Amino acid sequence: LAEKKTFVELGIPTCQFFPVDCVNDLYHAAESLAFPFVLKTRRLGYDGKGQIILREFFELESAWEKLNWQPCIAENWIDFEFEVSQIAARDHQGNIVYYPLVYNIHHEGILRESHAPYNNLALMQAARDYIKILMEKFNYIGVLTVEFFVKNGKLIANEMAPRVHNSGHWTIEGAVISQFENHMRAVAGLPLGDTQASSNSVMINLIGHHPDLNELIKLPNVHCHLYGKSPAKGRKLGHLTVVNADLEALNKTVKKLRQLIGSPVLFEPNF
Amino acid sequence: LAEKKTFVELGIPTCQFFPVDCVNDLYHAAESLAFPFVLKTRRLGYDGKGQIILREFFELESAWEKLNWQPCIAENWIDFEFEVSQIAARDHQGNIVYYPLVYNIHHEGILRESHAPYNNLALMQAARDYIKILMEKFNYIGVLTVEFFVKNGKLIANEMAPRVHNSGHWTIEGAVISQFENHMRAVAGLPLGDTQASSNSVMINLIGHHPDLNELIKLPNVHCHLYGKSPAKGRKLGHLTVVNADLEALNKTVKKLRQLIGSPVLFEPNF
Numbered sequence: 001l002a003e004k005k006t007f008v009e010l011g012i013p014t015c016q017f018f019p020v021d022c023v024n025d026l027y028h029a030a031e032s033l034a035f036p037f038v039l040k041t042r043r044l045g046y047d048g049k050g051q052i053i054l055r056e057f058f059e060l061e062s063a064w065e066k067l068n069w070q071p072c073i074a075e076n077w078i079d080f081e082f083e084v085s086q087i088a089a090r091d092h093q094g095n096i097v098y099y100p101l102v103y104n105i106h107h108e109g110i111l112r113e114s115h116a117p118y119n120n121l122a123l124m125q126a127a128r129d130y131i132k133i134l135m136e137k138f139n140y141i142g143v144l145t146v147e148f149f150v151k152n153g154k155l156i157a158n159e160m161a162p163r164v165h166n167s168g169h170w171t172i173e174g175a176v177i178s179q180f181e182n183h184m185r186a187v188a189g190l191p192l193g194d195t196q197a198s199s200n201s202v203m204i205n206l207i208g209h210h211p212d213l214n215e216l217i218k219l220p221n222v223h224c225h226l227y228g229k230s231p232a233k234g235r236k237l238g239h240l241t242v243v244n245a246d247l248e249a250l251n252k253t254v255k256k257l258r259q260l261i262g263s264p265v266l267f268e269p270n271f
Numbered sequence: 272l273a274e275k276k277t278f279v280e281l282g283i284p285t286c287q288f289f290p291v292d293c294v295n296d297l298y299h300a301a302e303s304l305a306f307p308f309v310l311k312t313r314r315l316g317y318d319g320k321g322q323i324i325l326r327e328f329f330e331l332e333s334a335w336e337k338l339n340w341q342p343c344i345a346e347n348w349i350d351f352e353f354e355v356s357q358i359a360a361r362d363h364q365g366n367i368v369y370y371p372l373v374y375n376i377h378h379e380g381i382l383r384e385s386h387a388p389y390n391n392l393a394l395m396q397a398a399r400d401y402i403k404i405l406m407e408k409f410n411y412i413g414v415l416t417v418e419f420f421v422k423n424g425k426l427i428a429n430e431m432a433p434r435v436h437n438s439g440h441w442t443i444e445g446a447v448i449s450q451f452e453n454h455m456r457a458v459a460g461l462p463l464g465d466t467q468a469s470s471n472s473v474m475i476n477l478i479g480h481h482p483d484l485n486e487l488i489k490l491p492n493v494h495c496h497l498y499g500k501s502p503a504k505g506r507k508l509g510h511l512t513v514v515n516a517d518l519e520a521l522n523k524t525v526k527k528l529r530q531l532i533g534s535p536v537l538f539e540p541n542f
Contacts, residue, residue: 190485191488194491214461214462217461221447
């Protein structure tokens with residue numbers, strides 16, 4: 001709620017939303033937003049956890065019960081075309097460096113793939129303007145990520161993450177200086193590094209189970225990162241980054257990797 | 272001594288050498304090799320430590336005394352033009368992947384810079400042939416490095432290192448898959464990765480004292496690695512890697528970095 005109010009206060013387009021602290025608020029939100037709309041807890045939600053899509057009046061009270069009657073936020077459903085994220089770093093002197101826009105593909109509320117750079121000059125400029133306003137508002141130091149829905153060529157701020165972000169993991173191999181190094185540089189008072197993409201990259205999350213590494217890393221330009229976690233449904237266990245200046249070859253490798261890991265993603269971003 | 276004997280046994284060109292186990296051996300070596308020649312301990316020598324250049328007969332016995340009368344090896348002095356290193360990885364199935372040749376610049380016995388890739392087809396082929404023979408001889412699994420002097424367009428094997436090597440640190444940012452990852456892949460029974468250089472790289476060692484990081488990492492495409500060691504004369508405390516497809520811009524950055532760290536290196540490799 002605080003996040004969405006901040007977007008509004010700073011003139012950053014976001015969804016319509018209403019606070020939900022009691023049953024009356026919930027019915028009020030449903031009348032104002034129309035169905036379907038989304039009910040979300042205000043804290044600790046991630047990867048689609050802590051949110052329920054509501055389609056009819058009779059579901060309202062049971063949905064809120066499922067969220068343990070926590071303070072919630074009701075948001076209108078946005079039928080967005082795709083999602084992008086903007087990652088930037090700001091240092092103690094107020095200098096800001098911006099990574100290229102990233103095109104993100106989700107499935108069941110979980111980030112599956114990030115494609116970078118997503119070159120769209122108008123969206124890029126808007127995303128940089130918005131993240132700059134946010135960073136300056138908070139005198140922010142370090143890496144900040146803002147996720148935007150894209151609809152009719154416009155950005156709609158969805159949420160922000162005050163940290164390095166899954167959609168920026170490709171920067172380890174695919175940008176001159178990674179989001180991790182720039183975060184540390186910012187925090188340590190060192191000069192920020194070059195955020196340019198050195199090539200085209202696709203990051204693919206490894207979710208739920210560990211795939212056969214042997215097959216994956218046989219493919220060209222594939223970098224594998226495992227987080228040392230035990231498998232669980234929907235858990236991010238690691239990620240792959242494929243780097244290739246040749247987009248056609250890159251997408252070919254991505255398709256093979258999807259098959260090998262059993263990815264639900266079936267399409268390429270059209271760029 | 273075992274290393275040099277192995278080179279000879281396998282038909283790999285190396286220097287002339289004699290074992291030194293007593294004073295008589297030392298005089299015999301001096302008569303056979305002519306001055307100047309090099310007296311080296313057989314174990315634990317590195318960065319020019321454990322070796323003495325001998326120029327006259329009267330120095331022989333005091334030099335050996337300085338080396339605590341350890342078993343030594345006497346080698347003829349080779350007035351080489353430059354040094355290259357070949358790094359390769361071999362897996363459990365006997366597959367070998369070869370990194371590009373690296374052009375190395377030493378000062379006072381310590382590696383100062385590595386420039387990669389050093390593209391010389393004839394030397395490359397010879398280096399690959401030699402390292403392959405060595406790896407197969409030992410049924411070697413992991414990363415092996417062989418250093419060669421270059422003189423009159425020929426390779427002369429100087430020494431080998433059964434491990435990842437300082438002259439391969441550029442592969443972290445400058446090759447598709449680094450020497451470290453390929454070492455681990457080999458040891459873990461995973462398929463070896465692409466050893467191609469993705470651009471041009473120069474690795475510069477940080478020796479003796481910590482430079483002002485602020486100034487170094489302001490320069491474009493500079494990656495800094497510090498090893499967390501306390502400063503000491505001649506100690507390798509870290510390294511910088513500069514990656515740039517544009518060789519002229521790369522060398523410009525390298526020159527600035529040399530000034531900033533007080534490097535004794537004054538020339539560019541002529542390639």
